[in-house]
Amino acid sequence: MFLKEYILNIYRAVASLLKGMKTTGRYFLRPREIITQQYPDNRAQMKLPERFRGEVVMSHDENNEHACTGCTACELACPNGTIKIITKFDVTPEGKKKKALDTFVYHLELCTMCNLCVEACPTSAIKMAQTFEHSVYDRSRLLKKLNQPGSKLRAGVE
Amino acid sequence: MLSLETITNSIQQWLYSTFNPTMALILECVIVMLLVIGLFAVLGLVLVLMERKVAARMQIRLGPNRVGPKGILQTAADTLKLMMKEGLTPNGADKFLFNLAPFMVMIAAMLILAPIAFAKGFQIWDINIGVLYVSAVSSMSVIGILMAGWASNNKYSLLGAMRSGAQIVSYELSAGLSIISIVVLTGSLQISAIIHSQQSGWWLFRGHIPAMIAFVIFIIAVTAETNRAPFDLAEAESELTAGFHTEYSGMKFALFFLAEYINIFIVCAIGATLFLGGWMPLHIGNWEGFNHIMDKIPSSLWFLGKTFLLIFLIMWFRWTFPRLRVDQLLSLEWKYLLPISMFNLLLITLIAIMGWHF
Amino acid sequence: MYRETQIIETDNIAAAGADAAGAALVINVGPQHPATHGVLHLVITLEGETIKKIEPHLGYIHRSIEKMCESLSYRQFIYVTSRMDYLSAHINNHACALCIEKGLQLEIPGRAQVIRVLMDELTRIASHELWWGAMAMDLGAFTPFFYAFRERESINDIMEETCGARLTMNYMVPGGVMYDLHPNFQKRVKSFIQLFNSKIDEYDDLVTGNIIFQNRTKGVGVLSREDAISFGCTGPVGRASGVTCDIRKLYPYEVYDKVDFDEIIETAGDSYARYQVRLKELRQSVRIIEQLIDNIPEGDFQAKTKAVLKLPKGEFYSRVETARGEMGVYIVSEGGTTPYRIKFRSPGFSNLSALDHMSRGSKIGDLMAIMGTLDLVIPDIDR
Numbered sequence: 019m020f021l022k023e024y025i026l027n028i029y030r031a032v033a034s035l036l037k038g039m040k041t042t043g044r045y046f047l048r049p050r051e052i053i054t055q056q057y058p059d060n061r062a063q064m065k066l067p068e069r070f071r072g073e074v075v076m077s078h079d080e081n082n083e084h085a086c087t088g089c090t091a092c093e094l095a096c097p098n099g100t101i102k103i104i105t106k107f108d109v110t111p112e113g114k115k116k117k118a119l120d121t122f123v124y125h126l127e128l129c130t131m132c133n134l135c136v137e138a139c140p141t142s143a144i145k146m147a148q149t150f151e152h153s154v155y156d157r158s159r160l161l162k163k164l165n166q167p168g169s170k171l172r173a174g175v176e
Numbered sequence: 177m178l179s180l181e182t183i184t185n186s187i188q189q190w191l192y193s194t195f196n197p198t199m200a201l202i203l204e205c206v207i208v209m210l211l212v213i214g215l216f217a218v219l220g221l222v223l224v225l226m227e228r229k230v231a232a233r234m235q236i237r238l239g240p241n242r243v244g245p246k247g248i249l250q251t252a253a254d255t256l257k258l259m260m261k262e263g264l265t266p267n268g269a270d271k272f273l274f275n276l277a278p279f280m281v282m283i284a285a286m287l288i289l290a291p292i293a294f295a296k297g298f299q300i301w302d303i304n305i306g307v308l309y310v311s312a313v314s315s316m317s318v319i320g321i322l323m324a325g326w327a328s329n330n331k332y333s334l335l336g337a338m339r340s341g342a343q344i345v346s347y348e349l350s351a352g353l354s355i356i357s358i359v360v361l362t363g364s365l366q367i368s369a370i371i372h373s374q375q376s377g378w379w380l381f382r383g384h385i386p387a388m389i390a391f392v393i394f395i396i397a398v399t400a401e402t403n404r405a406p407f408d409l410a411e412a413e414s415e416l417t418a419g420f421h422t423e424y425s426g427m428k429f430a431l432f433f434l435a436e437y438i439n440i441f442i443v444c445a446i447g448a449t450l451f452l453g454g455w456m457p458l459h460i461g462n463w464e465g466f467n468h469i470m471d472k473i474p475s476s477l478w479f480l481g482k483t484f485l486l487i488f489l490i491m492w493f494r495w496t497f498p499r500l501r502v503d504q505l506l507s508l509e510w511k512y513l514l515p516i517s518m519f520n521l522l523l524i525t526l527i528a529i530m531g532w533h534f
Numbered sequence: 535m536y537r538e539t540q541i542i543e544t545d546n547i548a549a550a551g552a553d554a555a556g557a558a559l560v561i562n563v564g565p566q567h568p569a570t571h572g573v574l575h576l577v578i579t580l581e582g583e584t585i586k587k588i589e590p591h592l593g594y595i596h597r598s599i600e601k602m603c604e605s606l607s608y609r610q611f612i613y614v615t616s617r618m619d620y621l622s623a624h625i626n627n628h629a630c631a632l633c634i635e636k637g638l639q640l641e642i643p644g645r646a647q648v649i650r651v652l653m654d655e656l657t658r659i660a661s662h663e664l665w666w667g668a669m670a671m672d673l674g675a676f677t678p679f680f681y682a683f684r685e686r687e688s689i690n691d692i693m694e695e696t697c698g699a700r701l702t703m704n705y706m707v708p709g710g711v712m713y714d715l716h717p718n719f720q721k722r723v724k725s726f727i728q729l730f731n732s733k734i735d736e737y738d739d740l741v742t743g744n745i746i747f748q749n750r751t752k753g754v755g756v757l758s759r760e761d762a763i764s765f766g767c768t769g770p771v772g773r774a775s776g777v778t779c780d781i782r783k784l785y786p787y788e789v790y791d792k793v794d795f796d797e798i799i800e801t802a803g804d805s806y807a808r809y810q811v812r813l814k815e816l817r818q819s820v821r822i823i824e825q826l827i828d829n830i831p832e833g834d835f836q837a838k839t840k841a842v843l844k845l846p847k848g849e850f851y852s853r854v855e856t857a858r859g860e861m862g863v864y865i866v867s868e869g870g871t872t873p874y875r876i877k878f879r880s881p882g883f884s885n886l887s888a889l890d891h892m893s894r895g896s897k898i899g900d901l902m903a904i905m906g907t908l909d910l911v912i913p914d915i916d917r
Contacts, residue, residue, distance in 0.1 A: 031745040041739045042234040042496045053684050054238040069698040097610035132613040132704045235680040331561045414569040414672045414902050498747050499674025501899035
């Protein structure tokens with residue numbers, strides 16, 4: 019009786035081990051199951067989904083116009099102080115002073131890509147870009163100015 | 177036909193005709209030494225690469241593929257890196273033993289190479305107690321591991337070394353008993369005689385089921401003896417960080433690493449010699465044509481093929497199984513492997529006496 | 535800082551002296567150790583290979599998240615909680631969102647509720663997949679890790695497409711979710727379920743049925759029902775000891791009371807039971823997703839909220855079931871735009887506290903089996 023149990027134990031143990039070896043052995047014989055993506059080589063084929071949050075960018079149209087009114091909603095929404103809006107006063111043709119965006123400072127090194135600024139923006143001036151290769155040798159290069167030089171507010175955006 | 181045997185014979189004749197016998201012997205020793213070191217380097221590179229490739233395939237990865245075509249120079253690059261690294265000796269370590277230990281492990285591995293027959297008539301030392309010599313010397317590597325673990329002055333290393341000591345001493349028994357079962361069937365301890373006795377068929381098949389059981393036990397025991405997963409308790413990455421070689425770096429670590437792979441090669445070579453007929457080609461009964469074709473394949477290829485098959489098997493174990501616990505490891509040996517192999521030896525002796533093997 | 539180190543050292547010497555007069559071996563597992571999965575520091579007193587005492591030392595990854603949250607507005611602080619238990623980031627965010635909604639007495643649209651539950655369950659599967667691979671790796675089997683990551687990767691792709699990130703999504707906002715589901719979402723989830731169902735049996739072949747694995751985990755680290763309750767163990771750890779503690783069943787939130795799933799209860803309380811609970815939960819999560827994926831109601835994905843949220847004066851508490859156990863969020867509000875005090879009840883902390891009790895008298899190898907099945911995420915413990 020004891021001997022039977024002993025032999026059964028060994029049989030069950032060996033069977034369970036062989037089952038595991040069958041699984042790994044099957045993968046060994048089927049190289050097409052390999053899931054490795056060879057990252058820097060496949061840059062061309064790599065397509066990130068449009069919602070992927072890589073960094074904050076400001077979209078400019080062909081006339082070098084953006085939609086940022088300098089309302090600082092994004093600056094207030096940001097949990098980390100990533101965004102700093104510097105405003106200036108433009109003089110409108112009617113001779114009135116109007117607040118406008120001077121510099122949109124964006125600290126990429128502080129950004130956690132939480133998307134709260136994009137959600138907060140009333141004019142959809144900023145959006146998330148799909149770039150993700152952000153490593154640089156100098157931290158100061160992560161400090162970005164989002165509005166392009168010479169750009170101005172698109173007409174009709176309030 | 178050009179074979180390794182003719183090459184060695186002609187070199188020997190030339191040496192003895194050119195120099196006096198003492199000088200010729202010394203020169204032969206030097207040649208053998210260089211060959212062994214060269215073999216070690218090549219084996220280390222090939223086996224490590226093979227392990228990484230096998231592991232990658234089983235783990236649905238690609239494995240090393242950047243250095244050289246298909247990554248075949250990866251291990252060479254790794255070796256270069258290890259050679260450039262600083263060999264650190266920790267404060268408080270026993271410096272002499274700490275630096276000696278990797279060489280002890282290495283020397284033990286080198287010594288076992290002596291009686292292994294790589295091809296027909298290609299053997300360093302055809303000693304008449306070859307099998308005994310192998311099992312005696314193979315237990316020497318534990319001294320190096322214990323030395324490394326104790327001299328490191330690290331608690332992880334010490335635990336790893338102690339585990340390794342208990343493990344190797346225990347598993348020596350069943351490895352020895354399965355080797356003895358082949359010795360019983362052959363009636364000789366000489367490696368060349370064992371190989372010649374398998375001319376008509378390998379002992380794995382000729383010895384019926386008991387020989388197969390002995391083979392399985394041998395594979396399990398040598399996996400444990402070489403500290404390979406699932407018996408890698410001495411290193412136990414997730415428990416003891418790196419076990420006995422935690423404190424080693426640079427070339428001293430590389431020696432341990434190399435010795436591990438050389439040991440695998442050696443135990444698999446012995447397994448192939450004892451159970452799979454060494455360099456003997458595969459012969460099946462009376463199939464004259466088949467046997468003739470098999471004879472055409474060089475004997476060294478037969479030997480290496482069988483050895484690498486066993487090495488693959490051991491790698492397959494490593495990348496499939498979880499690790500055993502230290503008490504389970506010992507109970508597996510003392511409660512299962514040892515009683516079974518003792519009983520199995522009885523059966524094999526019976527087969528040998530009655531001449532039931534074919 | 536210096537003083538603290540001193541105290542710890544004298545503690546250890548005292549501990550070592552108490553056992554067998556200096557014969558005990560004190561080893562430090564961590565803060566850098568392959569099996570602690572993070573910067574957990576365990577001071578282990580050993581006698582040979584047998585564990586006499588374990589003392590966890592925390593604080594290596596303390597970022598004072600609770601304090602940080604007090605200076606952030608109600609909309610802002612949610613994203614920080616993704617960094618606590620980063621493997622169930624969605625569920626942490628969910629707990630905070632629930633608590634704020636409780637304070638605002640917001641009604642969540644039906645669509646948002648279903649989306650939240652779907653995301654929670656996908657996160658739970660991803661977390662359990664990672665646990666399964668890491669646990670097998672702790673026990674010395676390396677290959678399962680890659681198989682688990684293959685399935686987890688397809689969940690990450692789904693998350694990336696719908697939520698915009700792979701690990702710290704910040705998808706839950708007060709009042710619903712940040713954006714609507716991606717048009718591909720249903721298709722991709724269905725293909726994931728197909729992949730998952732075809733591969734889940736491999737897990738059993740490779741690890742569950744393996745005799746070495748069973749010997750390593752059965753009867754190891756037994757936690758009785760009483761101890762589980764007194765240590766406050768929740769989640770799979772509590773359920774493996776027979777404690778009914780699934781918040782999704784006890785205090786259903788969102789649509790959990792409308793879906794059909796089982797609370798997995800094991801009674802053995804050992805590592806194998808904890809393993810079984812998690813593996814069965816994987817199938818239950820798939821079951822929940824299968825029920826909901828074709829029944830996502832139309833409607834808004836977000837309730838209308840004010841631009842600046844202000845919670846009324848008072849105290850608010852919400853609890854959810856993360857992949858590791860019960861996660862509680864406690865907010866004290868003074869009526870302002872930022873919380874006056876926030877306290878998180880993290881499951882990992884309570885589960886870790888049972889480690890010493892569970893592993894006394896077992897071997898070092900067992901410790902890895904126990905820690906593996908506790909499924910510790912260190913940033914969750916330290917916060």
